[in-house]
Amino acid sequence: MxxxxxxxxxxxxxxxxxxxxxxxxxxxxxxxxxxxxxxxxxxxxxxxxxxxxxxxxxxxxxxxxxxxxxxxxxxxxxxxxxxxxxxxxxxxxxxxxxxxxxxxxxxxxxxxxxxxxxxxxxxxNIDFQQNLKKKDPPYILPITEDNRKRLEKELFSGSYKGVTDLVTKWLWPLPAFWCTHLCVRKGWKPNHVTLLSAVLALLAGIAFWYGFFAIGLIMGWMMTFLDTVDGKLARVTVTSSKFGDVLDHGLDIIHPPLWYLAWGIGLAGTLTPIGNLDLLIWLMFFGYIGGRLCEGAFQLWLAPFDMFIWRKADSFNRLITARRNPNLILLTYGWIIERPDVGLLLVVAWHLLSTAILLGRLIAGWRIWRQQGKLRSWLQDIDPARDRNILAVKIFTRAPIDPKRLQPAKF
Known part of the structure; x- marks a missing residue:
């Protein structure tokens, strides 16, 4: 004991x-x-x-x-x-x-x-962070007023997943940084932000259902942004809670396919209604659930880490795989070209293609597991500082902060 x-x-x-x-x-x-x-x-x-x-x-x-x-x-x-x-x-x-x-x-x-x-x-001997799908060097950094801004940026950057979708990785960080600062100044808690994002997810789905695609997309994008902010706010202020974690992850899993279903129903009242809607929705759910099952099976049976950090190619695939944000790009594209039906068709096709890729990676992992008995993540074999010339290292890891550039602690 x-x-x-x-x-x-x-x-x-x-x-x-x-x-x-x-x-x-x-x-x-x-x-x-x-x-x-x-x-x-x-x-x-x-x-x-x-x-x-x-x-x-x-x-x-x-x-x-x-x-x-x-x-x-x-x-x-x-x-x-x-x-x-x-x-x-x-x-x-x-x-x-x-x-x-x-x-x-x-x-x-x-x-x-x-x-x-x-x-x-x-x-x-600290290894990579499986929960955030990244490998960052550990740190102990001196807290002084001169270092405050650098330390806040370091903490915020460190709260991000290393391997995630392209919107979260490249579009949201700067506005999320300032929004997180606003939340801290106003005393707003992560659960407040999560509840607001849940309301926006519901309203976006209702807007899609009734064919108000522009309004729904605005609320949908706002929801995805707040979904980034709540996690960052929880990590930088050390205020994570079981309720907030369950609400956040539960919301992430449940609402995307319901959005696509609502979008399909909303098409009935437009100039571009879509045929065989029932079949398309079943294919979408098949692709959505199938992809999640592939990811879960990989981590449950083959490796103690996420499928998307197994090989560099898997990490690049995570940037665009059929998750909410890449699919929201497809729906937005369909609305821009005034063909919301095309947006839904692209989402269904992308789900099926992505799931086929994940199934292939699951089979490949199973074969190697049978031969070698153990899988290793590519993050375990790199150094974020030494290997900065490798493209995957540049994209999916952060250059470590240089403590020598910080003001020493004052006792």
Whole structure:
């Protein structure tokens, strides 16, 4: 049975990153981690209990916290500017080490810390992020007012999926950044944004049903934009909730095929009604569900990661595969050329083609799995800094921030 790790936060300043200072951010991040207990007093920590001391002058990657908690032996994690950002020890040493860590560097008896193994980020062995389909280098970055704008951009960029559709990757980031800032200033929560996007999804479907395609497309695009904002707002402010996660992902899965169904029904009252609508809708649902089943089967049976990060070609396919945003482009095209029926036909055809491609990739993965017994994601074999000359690395990963360009933390 894993022991409870006690966590003590020290230091910090008034600089806020996305509305949170370093201490508040660490507290929120710790709440989602199992087998930890946040404490403010060393007297509350049993002598033999694992203790992690975190320096709130630094912005921590959540993966770094998870790795530090998973360690079993005492150590000191140093930042790029040679400052102790985290110390892992036992409760019996808490008071002794705390007296050292709270002192300015020029007054700190370094020989006491030198008795502990010295770690850097490279020694924590942190892998790619399956949930965000990307590989970004882990970080601990100094929080100062001079660094605030860079750190906010870094956190926001880090909240994006590396492998996603072309609209989310290239069209939404800049407006989503400013909209997320607006939400933080106004105190709006991610669930507020998700609920608004749900309302827009419903209204867009109603507009499509009655043939008001232009109004429906406007609300549909607004919904997809807010669907980007709510996730980014949750991640940069560390305010994710189970309700919001279920609502967001449930909405993403349910509403797209209902939009296409409503679009088809709406065509009946236009100058371009479509024949064999029942057959087209059944084909659309077949393609939509089939594609999802291929993705699920790949991750359930063949690999512990998403199909779209298996090979570079799969990641490029994710940019345009038959998901909501690429299909919304097709519907918009049909409306622009005044042939909404063509828009629906393109959506159905694209679903079937995309599902055929995914089925082919599932079969290819199964064959390799049978031969080798294990699949690897291409993200596991690249370095985002070293391999910037590779096109896929440029598109699907971010160049790591250079800590040396940041103002050092002020204690």
């Amino acid at each position: 894993q022991k409870t790790t006690y966590i003590l936060i020290i230091g910090g300043n008034r600089t806020t990153i996305w509305g949170l200072d370093g201490h508040e951010r660490l507290e929120r991040m710790i709440q989602s981690i199992k087998n930890v207990k946040l404490t403010e007093k060393t007297d509350d920590i049993p002598d033999n209990a694992p203790l992690l001391i975190l320096n709130a002058h630094y912005l921590f990657d959540s993966r770094v916290l998870t790795a530090l908690i998973a360690l079993k032996d005492p150590m000191v994690l140093y930042s790029h500017d040679n400052q102790p950002a985290a110390v892992r020890t036992f409760g019996g040493q808490a008071s002794h080490l705390l007296g050292v860590l709270v002192k300015p560097k020029n007054q700190r008896p370094e020989h006491i810390l030198s008795g502990l193994p010295r770690y850097t980020l490279s020694e924590l």
